[in-house]
Each structure stands twice: as C-alpha cells, then as structure tokens.
Amino acid sequence: MEEWVPLFNIFLHSRSAEGEASFWMQQNPMKASTFLALLTRDVLYYQASAQQYQRAAEKTPSSPPSSSSQAHSVVNKCMWIETLPNAMQSKILSFLTIEHLRFHKSDLCLLATNILKQPNLEFWVMKSAKNLLNTVRGDGLWPVHLDTDDEFNALPQWLKDGNVNDHAILPWLPLSPQSVSRITSEKVSRAMDEVFELQEEEMIDQVMDDSLRNEDGHLEPVSLSSELEPSIRARALKLKEELLSFGEHGDAIRASHFADEIRNLCGLAHTMSVLGIIEPWKADNATALHILNNLVSENESCDYERLSQVMCSFLLPSLLVLNEPASRLLMSNTLKYAKLHQSAAADAIFLPLILRNEGMNIHICDVLSRIVRECMHSVQLSSLCQKLLTEESLSKVVVCQPCHRKDFISDCLVWTEPLIVLFQNMLNQNVYLTEDTVDSLVSSLRNVAERFSKSLKFVNFIIFLVGRYGSLLKVHKVTLLNMAENTDTFISSSLISKLNHL
Known part of the structure; x- marks a missing residue:
C-alpha cells in the first residue's frame, strides 16, 4: 500500500489533482492495471441494527457487550474507493475519465456502474461517475436500471434542501434573512455612494473609449508607456540604450545586471509598461534570451x-x-x-x-x-x-x-x-x-x-x-x-x- 501513498496524497491535497495524477501515472505506467484492482477491492464492514444502538445507549460504559448484541450486527460489503472521502472519490473518477485509455473499458464501466448503484450518493461523486460512464461507453446512453435526472437541471442536495421559501432573500439561492447580517441605514448610504462613484468611473471610461475609436469604430491601441512616471521612464530609456549597445558577445555579468535593473523597474511600475519602453525584442536574440534566463529563475x-x-x-x-x-x-x-x-x-x-x-x-x-x-x-x-x-x-x-x-x-x-x-x-x-x-x-x-x-x-x-x-x-x-x-x-x-x- 505504501507505493500508492504519493498518488493518494495528490488526490487529497492538490488543487489540480487530475493533472498531477496523470503525470504521476505517466512516470509509473506499469501500475495502471493494479490501480483499478485496488479501487474495486472488496471491503467488509459491520453495521449494527437500530435496536443494538438503542440498547448500547441504555447501557453504562462499563458494561461488556453481550453476544446477543453482536448477533444483530450486519456484515456488508463495499468497494475500497467508497471508503474514501467524497471529494477524493470525485477527483479519482475525474482522473479515470481523463486517462480512460490507460485502463480496460469493461473495468471502468463496472466501477462507474457499481458506484451509481449506491443509495444516497453524494452529488459530485454521482456526476463524476456518470461522466466516466458516458466517456467510456461513448454513446451517451445509460443502463436502464440507473436513475437519470436531467443533467442540466441537476442540483446538489444542499441546494435542494436549502428550503426555497417565501422569505428567501435570493430566490435562486437558499439565503435566509438570519444568515445575512443586518444592514444599517449608514451602510446603505455608503453602498449607494460607491455605486454612484462606480457609475461615474464607467461613464468616464466610456467617453475615453469613444475618443480612442477610429473611423471604423475599432479601439486604437493605447501606449502603456504613458502611464510611467518621468523618472522611471528615463531609467527605462537609458536601459534600452545600454541594451541595444550590449552586442552579441556580451558577458554574463552585464546580462545579470540588466536583469536586476529590469526587475527593479518592474517592481516600481507596471511590467508591461516598463518592457514596452525597454523593447528587449530589438536586442540581439542571444542577448535577450540570456537576460531572460537571469530575469526568470x-x-x-x-x-x-x-x-x-x-x-x-x-x-x-x-x-x-x-x-x-x-x-x-x-x-x-x-x-x-x-x-x-x-x-x-x-x-x-x-x-x-x-x-x-x-x-x-x-x-x-x-x-x-x-x-x-x-x-x-x-x-x-x-x-x-x-x-x-x-x-x-x-x-x-x-x-x-x-x-x-x-x-x-x-x-x-x-x-x-x-x-x-x-x-x-x-x-x-x-x-x-x-x-x-x-x-x-x-x-x-x-x-x-x-x-x-x-x-x-x-x-x-x-x-x-x-x-x-x-x-x-x-x-x-x-x-x-x-x-x-x-x-x-x-x-x-x-x-x-x-x-x-x-
């Protein structure tokens, strides 16, 4: 099991789990066949009956369990993937959808179908399983015994249970008045001022846009260098002159110097504006690439x-x-x-x-x-x-x-x-x-x-x-x-x- 720890760490912690898992599988291609065997492995678990829970609640903690109570426990069986958190299940199923060509089609169909048979299935696990099944089958048809809601109208259960009542603030979201902080008249007044300020800025932007349009109605490109302060602009122009005279066979120390100067200027102003003044693309190709290697480590x-x-x-x-x-x-x-x-x-x-x-x-x-x-x-x-x-x-x-x-x-x-x-x-x-x-x-x-x-x-x-x-x-x-x-x-x-x- 230790060999799978890096992969499951990706599914548990990564924000782009599917992509990282795909790269991990590319580096370990021989493990693809055993991965599905691990996910579909049978796991036994014991589920006690309701009467047993009631009797256990009435007993004191020191009371030993009786053999009669153990007799009421029910042995159930599930796949190993179902023991994982719902978020991990969804990521794993999405990963299998992306990399479905690495696995046997029948195995993926069986896995997705068995997951969809489970009662009270979490919404995103269900969506991922259906997507996997649809991708593998390739015909968009579902097995007859599966419940098929309209895909475009499907909603997570927490939204369905959100109680879309008459007092909801937003009818399309379950937001009750109790879940929103009270808005005072002062806050309303400040919010309205912000709205008017925003509208004023948008009107100014619109006037500027109209003044920059050509006869065909298209916007003329604006020079970002006009945004630079005079001192920064002067430093950028001086750096441009030095860069153009750098030559093809300049030394690495001067290339590092140029990279440091560009980095400092970009810290004081907009990067695109600074580079628009310096125009590094006019320098020798080898020189520009040498500076780039120093600029982006x-x-x-x-x-x-x-x-x-x-x-x-x-x-x-x-x-x-x-x-x-x-x-x-x-x-x-x-x-x-x-x-x-x-x-x-x-x-x-x-x-x-x-x-x-x-x-x-x-x-x-x-x-x-x-x-x-x-x-x-x-x-x-x-x-x-x-x-x-x-x-x-x-x-x-x-x-x-x-x-x-x-x-x-x-x-x-x-x-x-x-x-x-x-x-x-x-x-x-x-x-x-x-x-x-x-x-x-x-x-x-x-x-x-x-x-x-x-x-x-x-x-x-x-x-x-x-x-x-x-x-x-x-x-x-x-x-x-x-x-x-x-x-x-x-x-x-x-x-x-x-x-x-x-």
Whole structure:
C-alpha cells in the first residue's frame, strides 16, 4: 500500500489533482492495471441494527457487550474507493475519465456502474461517475436500471434542501434573512455612494473609449508607456540604450545586471509598461534570451501575470517573425519556459502565434507542435481548442505588447495548411472535445472547404476527425459529405466512404 501513498496524497491535497495524477501515472505506467484492482477491492464492514444502538445507549460504559448484541450486527460489503472521502472519490473518477485509455473499458464501466448503484450518493461523486460512464461507453446512453435526472437541471442536495421559501432573500439561492447580517441605514448610504462613484468611473471610461475609436469604430491601441512616471521612464530609456549597445558577445555579468535593473523597474511600475519602453525584442536574440534566463529563475516563484508579460516581450517577438526553422537556442528556451509555466506560455506564446494575422507558417507550426507534444497536458489542450473555436473575440485572451497586437494579431483564426496540421497534432493527444466545440470546428471547416478543396492535409484532417470523434460527427454527416464531394484529391473517395459509414 505504501507505493500508492504519493498518488493518494495528490488526490487529497492538490488543487489540480487530475493533472498531477496523470503525470504521476505517466512516470509509473506499469501500475495502471493494479490501480483499478485496488479501487474495486472488496471491503467488509459491520453495521449494527437500530435496536443494538438503542440498547448500547441504555447501557453504562462499563458494561461488556453481550453476544446477543453482536448477533444483530450486519456484515456488508463495499468497494475500497467508497471508503474514501467524497471529494477524493470525485477527483479519482475525474482522473479515470481523463486517462480512460490507460485502463480496460469493461473495468471502468463496472466501477462507474457499481458506484451509481449506491443509495444516497453524494452529488459530485454521482456526476463524476456518470461522466466516466458516458466517456467510456461513448454513446451517451445509460443502463436502464440507473436513475437519470436531467443533467442540466441537476442540483446538489444542499441546494435542494436549502428550503426555497417565501422569505428567501435570493430566490435562486437558499439565503435566509438570519444568515445575512443586518444592514444599517449608514451602510446603505455608503453602498449607494460607491455605486454612484462606480457609475461615474464607467461613464468616464466610456467617453475615453469613444475618443480612442477610429473611423471604423475599432479601439486604437493605447501606449502603456504613458502611464510611467518621468523618472522611471528615463531609467527605462537609458536601459534600452545600454541594451541595444550590449552586442552579441556580451558577458554574463552585464546580462545579470540588466536583469536586476529590469526587475527593479518592474517592481516600481507596471511590467508591461516598463518592457514596452525597454523593447528587449530589438536586442540581439542571444542577448535577450540570456537576460531572460537571469530575469526568470527556475527556482523563483513568479505570478502568472508577470510571467506572461515577460514571455510575450522576450520570446514571442522572435517567434512572430519566424520565416525559417527556429534556432536551437530559441527552441530550447521556448520549450523550457513552456514546461515550467504552462498557463503563461499558453496565453503569451501559443495563442498569439495561432492568431497571427498573416496566418501560421510551417516553421511556427513546428515550434507549436513541439510545445504540444512535450509541454502540454490533454486537459489544457482541450481548453485551448474550446477557446479557439468558440470564443467570439479571441484577441482579448492574448497577452502581448500593444505594438505586436496591432501589427501581428488577428481577432479570429486565419486558416492555413500549417494550422490544420497543428490542430491535428493537438487533437492527436487524446483531447476531449465538447459538442459545441465540435459544432464550431465543423462550421469553420465548412467555411474554408472551397479554399482547401485540393489540399491533402485538409482531407486527411477530416478523415482523422471521423476516426477520432465519429460519434459526435453523426449530426454533421450531411455537411461533411457535401464538403467531401467538393474536394479533389486521391483520398477523397476514402473520406466519402468513411462518412457513409457514420
């Protein structure tokens, strides 16, 4: 049992238990088969009858238990997973859903079904078990003997028992007047003042927004450097001059000096504003990466905002203009920080490169494909796919300097063959797609189908989608057939054949 302690510590204490458990299982792949055997192991427990509890309450503590009372105890049996706290059960079932391909389908079905048979099942355990069963079965159908509430109307029991009475403060939440502190007239007056102040600020912001709009009604990018104090701005400009004269073969001591100066300035002002003045992307590529290594230490704990702003200022500019294979130095540093800081890298490197207004080229595709394979988890890729295919304004989720946003970043996907290849590489990492994401993907492919009618990569991508997400594509069969019939490649007939068998 000692060998499983690290894994169960993850489920017990981690805030992202499913992801960490997946990495742990990748490092211990041979233990996958025995993990389910442990969870489904039979455990015996004794449950006393109600009469026994009543007799035990009437006896004094010194009275020894009688053999007749022991006879009334009932021997029950349950799975070992059911002895764990509900929160751990839910996390374990979610982990099994994500990593379901590592386990036997029949074993997962049996585990989920047996859990759903239990009476008085905790809400989130039930939801996780149903999700596991749905993922493994793949057809969205439940066994007949299981209770199937409407998934969209299901509520936790504490909300159902919250007594939605006539005196509830909020009808959609069980908040009684007794659970809310009394609000005095003074508090009401102060709260109203805050509301009016907020409205006044919003009106001012609206006037500023309208004054910054161009003739087409779009907002002009605002220079963040205008927010800097004159003394900080002067120090940043001086540092910029020193950096540009640093040269390609500068020593490590001066690189450390630049990193310290940038760190000090970022502590006094907004990081993006400071880096917007210094413009580290105009320095030699090797110099910028050397300073970055001193600025962001592997052992240094940095917040997401600062990390994303540093990455988009040091790494992203070189990648945005990449028209040849990335150098070993640039590639190794990009992969290094993408592994260490996945969320920041996703918003400051991955998304901006995908949203490049000229479209992604094959060299950028190679970089992003390496990041996908070596640095990202399937859950994060699923989130990115959903964001790329369903968000209306994609540029809002991108972290980059205003000058780069204006010159390089589009508000929507620009479909090119390298982008199609990248999506296939992403989805090939066992990525789970929701129905709305699949709907958006099919809609996007339909819009560009005529342009890629002679593209082998386009047709091959649809064949891949049919093989991987066939059950979700059945409702789009007619649309996909129309697209396939208008393609002109030597594998078009194979695609039509696959679609006819959906």
